[in-house]
Amino acid sequence: MTRLRGRLIVLQVMVIAMIVVLVVRLWQVQVVQGSRFVTVATETRTREVRVPALRGAILDSSGRPLVRNRTTLVVSVDRGRLERMPDGGAAVLRRLSGVLKVPLPKLKMEIRACGPGVSRPCWPGSPYTPIPVATNVNPRAALQILERQEDFPGVTADIQAMRDYPNGRDAAQLLGYLQPVTQSELEKREGLKANYSGVDLTGRDGLERTYDAALRGTAGLRAVQVDRMGKVITVDQQSDPVPGDILVTSIDAKVQRIVEKSLDQAMQEIPNSDGAAGVVLDVKTGRVIAMASRPNYDPRVWTGGITEKDYRRLLSDKSGKPLVSRAIAGEYAPGSTFKISSASAMIADGESLHGTFQCPGAYTVEGRSYPNAGGMSLGAISLHEALVKSCDTVFYRAGYEEWLRDGGKTPKSKVKEPMPNMAKAYGFGRRTGIDLPGESPGRIPTRAWKLDLYNSTRAEMCRRAKIGYPEMKNESRAAFAKRLANENCLEGMIFHAYEAVNLSIGQGDVLVTPLQLARAYAALVGDGNVRSPRIGWALMRPDGTLHKEIPVPVEYHLPVSDETRTYIRKALSEVPSDGTAAGAFRGFPLNIVKIGGKTGTAEVYGKEDTSWFASFAPADNPRLVTVVMVAQGGFGASTAAPAVRRIWEGIFGLGKGDNNKPIQPALPDGKPVTRLPAISRDGTQ
C-alpha cells in the first residue's frame, strides 16, 4: 500500500497544479485582458441595421411621375452567414430553391461575387450586404421563409421599394438607372456610408446619378443586439429613415412622348440609321423640356438585378449601345446648322451685315474646287439669302480669307481665328455642363488644337513614315497609309486651308452634340446668354415643400450684337417657308405658328450623311428650341426637318391625330410650365 499511497500523493500534487494553472489562466483572460474582450464582445453582439430610406421620385414639370417607387417582396441571402455553415449553406440554398421555385444553379450564380472571369448573373455589390435573389416573391413563400428561420438562417424576406417607370422607355437614358453600391464605392464615400443599407442601390447614370445624394435620403439607423444567428434580440436605439427628396424636372412628359414618337418614326423611315437624338429647350430659361435618344431600351431591365443576357446586349455594338444618350454623348459634324456661328464670326470680324456676298457654284482654294450642294449658283446675294438657301461658297470664301489673314500655312504669332473662336463662344468644343453624367465635349479644330494633336502623334507618325505598315495585307492601302504618315510627320502641325474651309460649314473635324447645338440656337434666338442647360428644376421634400430650386447657370453673353442675332433669326425664320426646309414644312400652318430653323446635312466618311434640323418657335418671339439629329439620315431637309415638324405639331396642337381629330396642344402657345407643381404629402402629384 505504501507505493500506491506514494503515487496517490503525486496525483494529488498534479490536481493542485492543475487548479493553479486554471486559476492563473482565468486571471489572465478575465482580469488582465478582460476589458479587451468586453470590446470584442460588444462588437460581435451589436449590429447597426440600416433602414433604407425611400428614394425620391422623379417628376416632370407638371408633377407627373417619370420614375416612381413600387413595393415588392424581396428575398435576400447573407452570403457571409452561409459560408460560415459547415456545408457552406448548400442545404439552405437547396431549401430556398424549392420554396422560391428558382433552379439551384441559378441561385448559386446570383450570390457569387462578380469579378474577373465571373460575369453576370453575379453580385456586383458589397460582399457584406444581403444579396437579393428574388423579387416579386409571392407572400406565401416569403412568409414560409420568415416563419421557418431555423431552416433558412441567413435568408430574409422584406418589402423593398423598386423603381418603376410609368412611361416605359421614354427618356430612359436621361433618367438613368440604379445598381448595387460596390464595396469600393462604399469605402470611398466615407461620409455617406451610413446612408446605404444592406440592399443599397446607387444611381449609376442619368439623373439618378447626378441627384443621387438628394434622392437617396438618409437611411434610418437601428443599433440592435443580435444573437449568433443574427436574430434581433433587443433594439438599443433607433433613428427613423428620412425619405429622399423628390426631383421635379423641367421635362414635360407629353412633349417627351411627342419627341420619342417622332424619333421612332424617323428611325422607321431610315432603317440604316444607327442613332438619333431630339432635344427641346426652353429658350427663356435654358431648361430641358424633352430629350430623347435612339437606340433606346426599357429601363425596367435594371429592376431587381439585370440578367447576363440583357447586360451584354446593352453594352454590345449590335444593339447600338442604347445606354449612351446620343443627345449629350453623340458627337457629329453639324453641317450647315453650324452656319449661325460662321455668319456671326464674319460679322464680328468686320464684314457688313448688309453687304452682298458672291454665291458661285463652286469656290476654288489652292487649286481645289469646293462646290455648293447640287451645284447651286445664286450670284451676288445678301447674308440673309445665304442662310436661307444655305449657300456654302459664301462661307468657304470667308473661312479661307480669315485663314489667309492669320498667315495661312505660316501663322502669325497672334492669330484671330474668328470662326473657331465664335464656335467656342457658342459653346461648341466643350461640355455644356448639363446635370447629366457622360457628356461629350465635341470638337472645334483650331491651329492650337492641330499643333497639340501633332505633338502627341508625331513620334508614331514619323516611325510609320519610315517603316510603313508591314502588318497591312493590302499593299496599295499600306502604301497610302505610309504616304499619309510621312505627310503628317513632316507637316502635321500645319492648319491647312481646306480645314478652314470645311470648318466654315460645320464639316471636317468639327463635331458637336445635339444638346450643344440646341443651346447655341437658344442663345442666338433668346436673350443672347449661353446657359448650362438643366433638367433638374427643383428638389422638393417628401411633404411637398420646396427644398431647393436648381438654378440654370448663365455662362456668359454671346459676343454677337443684338442686331446680328436678330438678323440671323429673321433669316432662319424664312427657311421653313422659302428655304431649304420648305419641302418639309409644306402644308404646315406657318401663319398660325411661325417656325424658324436651319437644316444641316453633314458628310461622314464611309457612312450616309448626318441629317440635322435646328429649329425654334414661335419665330418672332421664340419660346422653344428643338434640335433633331438622325445619324445616316441623309439630307437634313428630308429626315430631321420632318421629325422636327412633327414635334412642333404636337407641341402646338396642329394637324390631325391618328383618328383624324384635331390634337390637343402639349404646350399651348409653346409656353412651358413656369410654376413648380404642387405635390401632396404622399409624394404624388
Added chain:
Amino acid sequence: MTEAMRVGRGSLARRAIGRGAVVWRMDWLLLGAVLALSVVGTLLVWSSTRTWSSIEPTAMAKKHVINLLIGLALYSAVAVSDYRWLRTYAPVLYAVALVGLVLVLTPMGSTINGHHSWIMVGGGFAVQPDELAKPVLVLMLARLLARPSERDKDRPRALNVALCLVLTGVAAGLIMLEPDLGTTMVLATITGAIIVLSGVRKRWVVAGILLAVVAGVAVWSLGLLKPYQVARFTALLDPSTDPRGVGYNSRQALVAIGSGELFGKGLFHGGQTTGRFVPEQHTDFIFTVAGEELGFVGSVAVVALLGVILLRGARIARTCNDRFSALVAGGVVAWLAFQTLVNVGMTIGIMPITGVPLPFVSYGGTATFANMTAVAVLQAIHLRSRPFSS
C-alpha cells in the same frame, strides 16, 4: 408485524442518525461541494437555455433538476450501501456498457447536438453509454489491478495489466467509431492513471508514456484523425487558422469568458450567452456562462469547488485500507480531474476543443448519474475506511 422486523427498522434508523451513524461520518465537504456545484450548474443551465423557448424558459433547467434528483437518489443508495458489491458485478457492468456502446453504432443510436453517442430509450429520454463507460471502466480496472502480484504485494499482475489494456482498447475503440475523441482521451487517462497507481514499475511507466507519444505521433502522421479533429488541435496552437470553424468556437468561448472580467455581468445578464455566440453552452461550453456572468470570482469558485471534490477524493484514496478502494478512488479523481482540465482548459484556450462535459455542472442526464455514482463510491469508501467508533 413481527418483532424481528421492528428491531430491524429500529437498527436501520439508528444506523442512519444515531451516534456514529452514516450521517455524521460522511465527508460533508465532499457532498457540500457536489451540492454547491449542482446548484451553480442548474443556474447556469437555466441562464444558457432560457432563450430557447419564450413560452417555457425554464424547461431545460427543470429537466436538469430532475436529472440531479435522480442522481442524488443514486448517490444516496450507493453511498450507504456496501460498495464492494460493485467489485463483484464490475464485469457485468462492463459487459452492459459494451452492449450500449455497440448499440450506439447500430441504427438504434442517434445523434444529438452533433454527437452520435446516444440511444433513445423512449419517452424523450436518451442514454449516453460512453458516459456510463467511464465509472464502469474504473471499477473493472481497479478490480483487475487490485489483485497483487505474487512476488510483490505492491505491484499488479502483469497479465492483468495487459488485460486492462485490452478492455480499455475495446471500449475506446467503440467510442472512436462514434467518433468521440474527448471520451476516448478520458478513458485513456483513467486507464493510465489506475495502472500507474497500481504500482507498475517506473520503467514500464516511462515506456508506456513513450509508447503513447509514439502512438500519438503515428495517429497524427498516418492521418487517422478526421480533418476536423486535426483542426481542433491546430486551432489551439493558432486560433487564427480557422476563425469561422473550430477557431470560431474557441474564439467565442474566450471572448465570452474574458468579457466577464472580475465580477461578471450578473446571472442572466451575459450578452454573449443570451446571443448564443458560444455553441453547446449548456453542455460542453457551460463554463463560458460561468465566466461571463459570474466573472473571475465565479469561475474561480467553480474551479475551487471542483478542486475540493478532487482533493477530498485524493484524500479518501490515501486513507483507505485496501488496494481496490484506493484504485477506485484514485481512478475517479484522475477521471474527474482530466475532464475538468480539458473542459475548462478548452474554453480558455489552453486545451483543444473536445466534447467533454464539466462534472456536476454541464447539462446531461447520463453524465450526471455517472458523476453522482462516482462521488457516492468515494463517499462509501470514506465511510468504510474509518473505524466505526471514534
